[in-house]
Amino acid sequence: MSEILQINNLKKYFPVAGGTLHAVDDVSFTMNYGETLGVVGESGCGKSTLGKTILRLTNPTAGQIIFEGEDITFIDNKQFTALRPKMQMIFQDPLSSLNPRMSVSQQIAEPLRIYKVYQNKEDMEKRVLELMDTVGLARRYADTYPHELDGGRRQRIGVARALALNPKLIVCDEPVSALDVLIQAQILNLLQDLQKEHGLSYMFITHDLSVVKHISDNICVMYLGQIIEQCETKELFENTLHPYAKALLSAIPVPSLKHRREKILLKGELASPINPKNACRFAPRCLYAKEDCFESTPELVDVGGNHMVACHYVKEINGL
């Protein structure tokens, strides 16, 4: 069995004033061991909610989450406690996800302490120092506090905490967005090294397409709670099919004067995810939208070579 995670028709709705907010709507995908799945989309498209729902930090509304062959969708907290060491998360803002009153070594030791991994203090301290070496934090920082460190080092604490219990799956929610490019490169390299050493699987949530291209094997592009295009990374960048994914790719500012690409400027902004109609959610901004785009939601279908697209007119638009 090579699948670590299987998601079937996962839904997460929030009741809000004026209706139901469809944060994650009917999302399905599978992830294999040792693989990195990139989840890309604009803010508000539900990518963080998806990550949190999979780790059961919020409870799903409907659907199925199968982790290592076990259905964990609705198991209670007690049962989930036993699974949590295998699934960890790295958060976006390292300063707000760390406890300001705990020293670096206390932060890293916290998961070990909660799960009572070590019976004596010496072993635990040894493990904390080992973890600090793994993520490239000098041992002299063991007794410092988060506010004394810079963003890159803080993020390394977050990585060390996530690694402490030897997880199999790590959900990385925008782990490098708050960092400068040079530090970003260091953290991305660290994550790749750790993946090779420990055989980790990452779900990498980001809005930065160049980062996701660099680190992922497969990519899901999300729009308003739904996956609209899903395929291998290389395939997505060479053969983009969905009109939204095309516009998203063309909108990235490229740090080069030579490769000027044709820009597709989208009109308008993300529609409201509250009580969406049965229609293609991208239709109001789409250049190719026709009448029936406003009448039914397109299914995510395989157009060949495991390239999944949710668009009524994918064949016509791309001349397939």
Place this chain on the structure above:
Amino acid sequence: MSENVLEIKNLVVHYETPDGVSEAVNDVSFSIKAGETLGLVGETGAGKTTIALTIMGLLPKPAGQVIEGEVLLDGKNIVETSRNKFKQRRNDKMMRKLRGNDIGMIFQDPMSALNPVMPVGDQIAEVVKLHNKVSKAEASKRAVEMMELVGIPGERYSNYPHEFSGGMKQRIVIAMALACNPRVLIADEPTTALDVTIQAQVLELMNGLKSKFKTALLMITHDLGVVAEICDKCAVIYAGQLVEYGTVEHIFNNAKHPYTMALFEALPSLDKDVDRLKSISGLMSDPMDLPSYCTFFDRCDAKSERCNELDPPLTEVEPGHFVRCARFMKDKQKAAVSEGAGQGEVVL
């Protein structure tokens, strides 16, 4: 070619804190002509925002102090280096007239730049009324014009900021900054808080407005992609100093400074496939404790044994392209530096 609208000459800005003096900006010079865009690039803490605040006269007082240098707006100096209270107050009074009228600023986070309890139209009209002798009705008319110019229907004049999305709020901030036709516009990370598709819309808008109004635009960003998109000139700042300065062609096609090159190599590329990103270790020097030699020395992989003795000046390597690196110093400058005669004179 037209005259420089904004010219910064040898600017030195310090923050005086209880723990010591933080040398935020050290000897920065650049200039922008009408209709031209300069991109100011650097990492967090390099001094980008301090430069913007100095030009606006908004340095936090009393910690922030301009030690040396000039900021020339149409050839007239607008910063006060004296600590004399009266001179400073006179300067503040003058700046209050210039801000919003001659110099406009777009801030990074549109939500915190707008007043949450005031309709957006009134916020734009407020700027117009403050700087021009116009009636309330005329100011409102101008505000509606500005809103339509940035692509927001005039009917939304009396909506409050929370009723707009992030991209639209940023458009309102742009409308506010441009309402009095400023000759200089400072944009401090205007698109960092926005999504890529919205960022593309806002950049397109700024590009159009800039050429329409012939505004000199100072674009502060850490995104080299944005610079390639919209700027004519580019200045790379590191630890409060310009390390490289030139046209975008110079910087993007022919980068010379090891730091600039490192910035480009650290970016994941959409066109090329690399297994591992290149990154340099270490951190930027602490502005409280800058070395007397090249500030990039500790992180540089092209350094030679003399680099920790010299403080290299900006050197012109080709017309209009300046680099602060010992490898490009001319012999005359080398002699001057080793004699302890101070920095070589460079006129930009």
